[in-house]
Structures are given as C-alpha cells and as structure tokens.
Amino acid sequence: MxxxxxxxxxxxxxxxxxxxxxARMGRNIDRLRGRLRTAGxxxxxxxxxxxxxxxxxxxxxxxxxxxxxxxxxxxxxxxxGGITRLTYAVGIAPDKLERVTVLRRRGTDIAVxxxxxxxxRAVAAAGDPADPVPAxxxxxxxGHRSGVRPGDADLLAAIARALTPGGRLGGVLTHAxxxxxxxxxxxxxxxxxxxxxxxxxxxxxLRQAGQACPVVSVGSTPTAHFAKSFEGVTEVRAGAFVFFxxxxxxIGVCGLEDIALSVLATxxxxxxxxxxxxxxxxxxALSSDRGTATQAVDRGFGLVCDASGRLLPGLTVxxxxxxxxxxxxxxxxxxxxxDFPIGTRxxxxxxxxxxxxxxxxxxxxxxxxxxxxxxxxRFGGW
Amino acid sequence: MxxxxxxxxxxxxxxxxxxxxxARMGRNIDRLRGRLRTAGxxxxxxxxxxxxxxxxxxxxxxxxxxxxxxxxxxxxxxxxGGITRLTYAVGIAPDKLERVTVLRRRGTDIAVxxxxxxxxRAVAAAGDPADPVPAxxxxxxxGHRSGVRPGDADLLAAIARALTPGGRLGGVLTHAxxxxxxxxxxxxxxxxxxxxxxxxxxxxxLRQAGQACPVVSVGSTPTAHFAKSFEGVTEVRAGAFVFFxxxxxxIGVCGLEDIALSVLATxxxxxxxxxxxxxxxxxxALSSDRGTATQAVDRGFGLVCDASGRLLPGLTVxxxxxxxxxxxxxxxxxxxxxDFPIGTRxxxxxxxxxxxxxxxxxxxxxxxxxxxxxxxxRFGGW
Numbered sequence: 001m002x003x004x005x006x007x008x009x010x011x012x013x014x015x016x017x018x019x020x021x022x023a024r025m026g027r028n029i030d031r032l033r034g035r036l037r038t039a040g041x042x043x044x045x046x047x048x049x050x051x052x053x054x055x056x057x058x059x060x061x062x063x064x065x066x067x068x069x070x071x072x073x074x075x076x077x078x079x080x081g082g083i084t085r086l087t088y089a090v091g092i093a094p095d096k097l098e099r100v101t102v103l104r105r106r107g108t109d110i111a112v113x114x115x116x117x118x119x120x121r122a123v124a125a126a127g128d129p130a131d132p133v134p135a136x137x138x139x140x141x142x143g144h145r146s147g148v149r150p151g152d153a154d155l156l157a158a159i160a161r162a163l164t165p166g167g168r169l170g171g172v173l174t175h176a177x178x179x180x181x182x183x184x185x186x187x188x189x190x191x192x193x194x195x196x197x198x199x200x201x202x203x204x205x206l207r208q209a210g211q212a213c214p215v216v217s218v219g220s221t222p223t224a225h226f227a228k229s230f231e232g233v234t235e236v237r238a239g240a241f242v243f244f245x246x247x248x249x250x251i252g253v254c255g256l257e258d259i260a261l262s263v264l265a266t267x268x269x270x271x272x273x274x275x276x277x278x279x280x281x282x283x284x285a286l287s288s289d290r291g292t293a294t295q296a297v298d299r300g301f302g303l304v305c306d307a308s309g310r311l312l313p314g315l316t317v318x319x320x321x322x323x324x325x326x327x328x329x330x331x332x333x334x335x336x337x338x339d340f341p342i343g344t345r346x347x348x349x350x351x352x353x354x355x356x357x358x359x360x361x362x363x364x365x366x367x368x369x370x371x372x373x374x375x376x377x378r379f380g381g382w
Numbered sequence: 383m384x385x386x387x388x389x390x391x392x393x394x395x396x397x398x399x400x401x402x403x404x405a406r407m408g409r410n411i412d413r414l415r416g417r418l419r420t421a422g423x424x425x426x427x428x429x430x431x432x433x434x435x436x437x438x439x440x441x442x443x444x445x446x447x448x449x450x451x452x453x454x455x456x457x458x459x460x461x462x463g464g465i466t467r468l469t470y471a472v473g474i475a476p477d478k479l480e481r482v483t484v485l486r487r488r489g490t491d492i493a494v495x496x497x498x499x500x501x502x503r504a505v506a507a508a509g510d511p512a513d514p515v516p517a518x519x520x521x522x523x524x525g526h527r528s529g530v531r532p533g534d535a536d537l538l539a540a541i542a543r544a545l546t547p548g549g550r551l552g553g554v555l556t557h558a559x560x561x562x563x564x565x566x567x568x569x570x571x572x573x574x575x576x577x578x579x580x581x582x583x584x585x586x587x588l589r590q591a592g593q594a595c596p597v598v599s600v601g602s603t604p605t606a607h608f609a610k611s612f613e614g615v616t617e618v619r620a621g622a623f624v625f626f627x628x629x630x631x632x633i634g635v636c637g638l639e640d641i642a643l644s645v646l647a648t649x650x651x652x653x654x655x656x657x658x659x660x661x662x663x664x665x666x667a668l669s670s671d672r673g674t675a676t677q678a679v680d681r682g683f684g685l686v687c688d689a690s691g692r693l694l695p696g697l698t699v700x701x702x703x704x705x706x707x708x709x710x711x712x713x714x715x716x717x718x719x720x721d722f723p724i725g726t727r728x729x730x731x732x733x734x735x736x737x738x739x740x741x742x743x744x745x746x747x748x749x750x751x752x753x754x755x756x757x758x759x760r761f762g763g764w
Contacts, residue, residue: 361763
C-alpha cells in the first residue's frame with residue numbers, strides 16, 4: 001500500500017498527538033451555520049466537543065455567545081474567555097447551583113436544565129430573586145435519556161411554578177438522542193421533525209398555562225443537518241459537527257473527507273505473519289469508543305490514513321490496549337496484511353470525535369498541506 | 383434500596399470525581415508484594431495504572447525504583463520524582479530515542495523494549511556507546527500482541543548483535559496478555575507458567591548464543607497472582623492490581639471488596655417509569671471501557687455503591703453519554719427500578735481501573751470511614 005511522504009511538520013511532532021485540519025473544520029462550520037442562517041433560526045454551538053476557545057470563536061455567531069456547555073468546568077473556562085451567554089445543558093444537581101450563581105454574579109448569563117420539581121425547588125432556593133436563574137425544562141422527545149414528556153401539562157406547569165423566586169422559566173430544550181440510531185434520509189428527517197414538534201408542543205403547553213417560554217431549543221448533529229423545518233424553534237445546538245467522525249459518517253451526516261480530527265501515530269511494531277502493525281496510539285489517545293459497532297459498517301476504533309491524510313483503504317484499528325493500537329486490513333505484507341516500516345507515521349480517523357478529543361490537552365492545527373499553523377489548548381474538567 | 387448516610391467529606395466534593403480507598407490499596411499492595419517477596423523474585427511495578435508519585439512510592443521496593451512505565455511522559459514525570467530505575471515497556475519508536483538518551487544523561491537508568499532488528503539498529507545509532515541503552519527484547523509468549531517467538535534463535539541473536547554500539551542487551555520481557563481471557567484457577571496457572579517458560583526459554587537461547595541476559599521479566603496482574611513458579615525470572619511487572627477493578631474481579635484475581643477505586647457521582651435525573659436514574663458520571667468520568675462484556679457476568683460500565691461504599695446489589699451503569707450515566711437494576715421505584723432522590727451521591731466501581739483513572743487529574747484519597755485524607759495529583763501524557 002503506497003504511503004505519501006510525510007509533511008515535515010508532522011515528522012517533528014511527538015506521537016501520539018491530536019491533529020485538527022483547520023480547512024475541513026471551517027467547511028463543517030460554514031455548512032451548518034449557512035444552513036441555520038438560511039432557516040432563520042438561532043445557533044448555540046455545543047462546546048463539549050472542542051472544549052477550546054479558539055474553536056468556540058469560530059463556531060459562535062457572536063463574540064460572547066450564545067453557546068452550550070456540558071459541565072460547569074466548561075462554563076467557567078468559557079466565561080473566563082469572554083463567552084457570557086451560556087446554556088448548561090446537563091440536568092442540574094442541587095450542589096452545583098452555587099457555582100451557577102457565582103457565574104451569574106460575575107456577569108455570565110447562564111441557564112440551567114432540569115426535568116423535575118425537586119430540581120426546580122432547588123433552583124428556587126439557591127438563586128437570587130433579584131436575578132433569577134433561567135431554567136430550561138428538558139423535554140423527552142424520543143425516550144432516549146431524560147426529560148418531561150411534551151404533553152405532560154401538569155408536570156410542566158408544576159416545574160415552572162416551583163422555580164419562583166430564585167429561578168424563572170427560560171424555556172424548553174430537547175435532544176434527539178435517538179437520531180443516532182436513524183438510518184437513511186427519511187428516518188433522519190423524521191427524527192428531526194419529531195424533535196421539533198415535541199419541543200414546540202411543550203412550549204405551547206406551557207404558554208397555554210400562562211408561562212412565558214422564550215427559548216425553544218433543539219439539538220443533535222444529525223437532526224441539525226436533516227431538519228426540513230425549524231418552525232417554532234428559537235435555537236439549534238450541535239457539537240460533533242465541528243470535527244465530524246466515523247459515527248457521523250456512518251449515519252450519513254458527513255463523508256470521510258469531512259472528518260477534521262485525526263490522531264497522529266507511529267508504527268512501533270509489525271507482525272507480518274499476523275498481517276498487522278502496531279502503532280503507539282492506544283485507548284489513552286483514541287478512547288475506547290466503539291460507536292460504529294452497531295452501524296452497518298463497523299470501523300473498529302478508527303480508520304487509518306497515511307501522514308498526508310490520504311485514506312489507506314480497508315485499514316482499521318481493530319484492537320486497543322493502553323498505549324498500543326493494532327492495525328489490520330489488506331496490504332503488501334507477505335500474508336496480505338499491512339506492513340509499514342518501524343517509524344512510519346499514520347493518521348487515525350476517530351470513531352467518536354468528542355471522546356478522542358477528550359483524551360488530549362491540545363490541538364495541533366494543520367493546513368491542507370500538513371503544515372502546523374497553531375497549537376490550541378483544550379479546556380475541560382467538571 | 384437502603385442507602386447509608388453520606389460521609390460529610392464526600393458531600394463536600396464536586397462530582398464526578400475519583401476516590402481512592404487507601405486501606406484497600408494498601409491491602410492489594412501488601413498481598414502482591416508479600417507473594418513476590420516469598421517467591422524471592424524482584425518487582426517492577428507498572429506505574430501506568432496509577433500515574434501518581436504518591437502511589438508509586440507505596441508500590442516500589444525501593445525509593446528510586448525499579449518501576450515500569452508505558453510512555454516517556456510517565457518516565458519523565460517519574461524521573462522528576464526521583465524514580466531513576468525504569469523500564470519503558472512499550473516498543474520503542476526511533477523518534478523517541480532522543481528523549482531516552484536525555485533521561486539517561488540526567489541520571490535515569492531507563493531501559494527500552496523492542497522486537498525487531500530495525501529498532502535495534504535505531505538504538506545502536508542513537509545511544510551513547512559510553513553508556514549504551516539497555517534494550518529488552520519483547521517475547522511473544524501467547525500471540526497476544528507483539529514480540530519475538532521465544533525459540534526464534536536467529537532473530538533473537540540478530541537483534542542482540544544489532545544493538546552495538548549505542549545499545550546493549552538488557553534482557554528479555556514478556557506480557558501474558560491472553561491471561562485476561564483465562565477462566566478458572568487452572569487456566570490462570572497455565573497462562574502464568576506459559577509466560578514464565580517462554581521468557582526463560584528466550585533467555586536461554588540468547589545465553590547459548592553468547593549473550594548476557596541479566597533481566598528476565600514477566601508481567602500481568604492475573605499471572606503475577608496465579609504463578610506457581612518464578613524460576614528463572616528476575617522481575618515481575620504488574621499495574622492494575624494496585625486498584626483492581628471489575629475485569630480483574632471477573633477473572634477471579636480479586637473480590638469486589640478489594641476494588642480501591644471508585645467514581646463519586648450525583649443523581650441528576652430519575653425516570654420511574656423506565657426504572658432508572660441518571661448520574662453525572664458519563665464516559666468523561668468512567669471511560670467507555672466495557673472490559674467485562676466478554677466475561678461470564680457483564681458489569682456494563684460499572685457497579686453502583688452508595689456513598690459509604692456499600693454495594694447496591696444489581697445496580698449497574700448500563701449506558702454512558704459524555705456527561706450522563708444511566709443506572710438500572712432492581713429497586714424500590716414503582717416499576718421496580720432504582721429511585722433515588724435528586725442529589726443522592728453514589729459511587730461507581732470501574733470496569734477497568736487504568737482507563738477510569740486516566741480520565742481524572744487527581745485522586746481524592748479516603749479512609750475506610752469516607753474521610754478525605756489527601757489529594758494526590760496524577761501525572762500523564764506521552
């Protein structure tokens with residue numbers, strides 16, 4: 001299997017490390033932002049995938065947000081970077097409300113998420129009545145994880161009422177988690193329409209109960225790309241789209257050529273009889289995510305490119321240990337497997353970009369020729 | 383399901399976070415060190431699991447080592463902490479030899495691992511002939527991953543010869559990776575004996591070829607605990623034993639009551655109809671490791687204890703998202719599932735301790751009563 005020469009900058013990097021193709025990322029951002037702009041709907045990009053201020057600035061529609069986060073550690077890092085309109089889109093634990101109120105006092109307009117009267121009462125008690133915490137009620141549109149059923153008028157109203165005085169109803173939010181199981185355009189469009197209708201129904205129910213419900217938020221990378229209507233929706237959240245990955249390619253949201261993230265690795269062993277090579281990217285570098293295992297085509301722990309980023313057809317990372325990745329597939333070895341010299345550099349496309357990125361503390365940003373143009377730190381933690 | 387009161391210190395910690403039960407860890411260390419001391423064999427604990435100087439000092443037989451690492455980042459952190467006898471037990475990439483020689487010049491006696499003439503030539507060229515790099519030849523005892531077959535006299539001798547002048551033969555090393563698939567005492571003892579015989583055979587082959595072969599190293603947590611003989615072996619490596627985990631319990635190396643590591647989490651959602659609760663420990667806190675999926679009993683992404691550490695029988699983390707864990711099993715909910723109030727704190731026993739620990743930057747060290755007695759930072763990276 002022919003391997004193109006390695007760009008000099010990529011020869012100089014220690015492996016394993018995380019590469020971010022800036023041009024591909026830019027195209028991914030332009031595609032979704034253009035789509036949402038045309039639809040006339042707001043965008044609150046989810047920062048949990050990139051966890052990086054430089055990426056956030058390229059994602060957001062304004063310098064201060066809006067944006068979505070999955071932890072208070074992300075919220076605090078974003079706020080320190082000047083992002084002051086945030087939705088913390090994981091159900092609030094009462095113990096975490098103190099950090100929320102500190103953020104608000106310091107000028108960050110952060111909203112919380114909840115789906116129970118218990119949580120609403122905690123917000124009512126912890127928030128400042130002079131600056132009530134906006135709370136979004138999570139709506140269960142597809143049975144995926146959590147949330148209130150969109151037609152459960154009693155529970156929706158009870159939650160809204162229980163927020164006073166420390167909180168106020170900010171709106172409703174849903175996530176079409178089951179869209180990751182949808183296959184084919186029709187199923188994806190249906191998942192998106194179900195997501196939209198569910199959350200709009202919940203907003204209507206609350207409004208009929210006399211509640212203002214300004215925010216109507218939907219979001220998942222598949223539905224953001226396949227929705228035919230955003231009628232009644234005020235904002236879309238999405239995160240994984242910025243890098244894309246093999247799971248998204250398997251769903252059909254992107255092509256392999258759109259995947260902006262890869263792990264640079266070095267061949268540290270070869271076993272010609274077994275038709276495999278070993279690289280220095282194990283689960284510490286790639287994560288143990290096997291998201292494509294339930295898709296039509298199982299991509300293992302990643303697909304393999306040469307150092308220039310060109311896909312080496314059929315080569316897959318089929319097993320991981322802590323610091324080892326086993327690459328198998330067709331090749332020029334005597335038993336038909338891959339056979340690269342020790343020291344060869346390869347690039348692994350991730351199964352799940354959020355999970356792979358989370359294993360690293362920085363991005364080595366590269367241009368289309370493989371020159372390293374920047375190094376961007378990741379933030380994180382809880 | 384009855385939940386014991388939460389120790390006050392654990393109420394004060396932000397979640398998710400990593401707890402380390404110091405007494406359990408101490409018993410695990412005493413058990414293996416006592417076993418190896420009785421057998422009269424050396425011990426080179428693998429630091430890849432804990433990645434922590436405080437833990438390393440409790441593991442090692444001397445203040446400066448020996449110890450084993452899986453990355454040069456670990457080696458450099460260990461050296462900075464005064465650990466100066468190291469084995470870097472992942473196949474060496476030629477590009478990494480410069481960092482190895484820098485460590486050696488600064489006084490760290492670090493050995494490298496290889497299984498090819500290509501790598502030996504790279505060591506010969508990069509090392510200092512006045513202080514040749516000790517190289518251990520990796521032996522493939524069970525077809526698990528990499529290494530030279532123990533009886534391959536030609537290749538063993540060729541590697542040893544190719545090391546001159548920058549390297550020298552340090553010895554032979556093997557890892558019984560397939561022991562993780564062994565079930566039952568007899569199979570585990572056989573895996574250990576196969577590991578021992580393989581590496582001792584390779585050492586004999588090299589000695590018959592006129593090579594000194596001072597180090598004869600074996601290692602895996604299962605075989606270290608089940609070997610009946612270490613005859614001809616000079617050192618044992620093991621890492622996961624320090625914390626143990628559900629994979630090791632499934633193999634039969636430890637009991638659930640020996641697992642020293644857990645993730646403290648908070649209930650952030652409940653779904654009585656679906657019989658599950660949601661905690662704020664997703665794959666960022668637990669890892670996506672599903673090591674028990676191929677064992678007789680699938681423990682999902684972890685077993686669930688109350689905050690005091692008492693196992694809640696049958697409760698399992700059955701699904702993970704980035705910041706969500708779904709807990710299912712028997713319970714007092716109206717549909718029979720678990721039903722804890724929002725804010726309840728639970729502790730999750732990890733599927734794979736190395737992988738779960740790698741998701742955190744520190745240990746909150748607790749005593750048997752759940753008081754936090756220390757905070758120990760983890761080192762890491764490549």
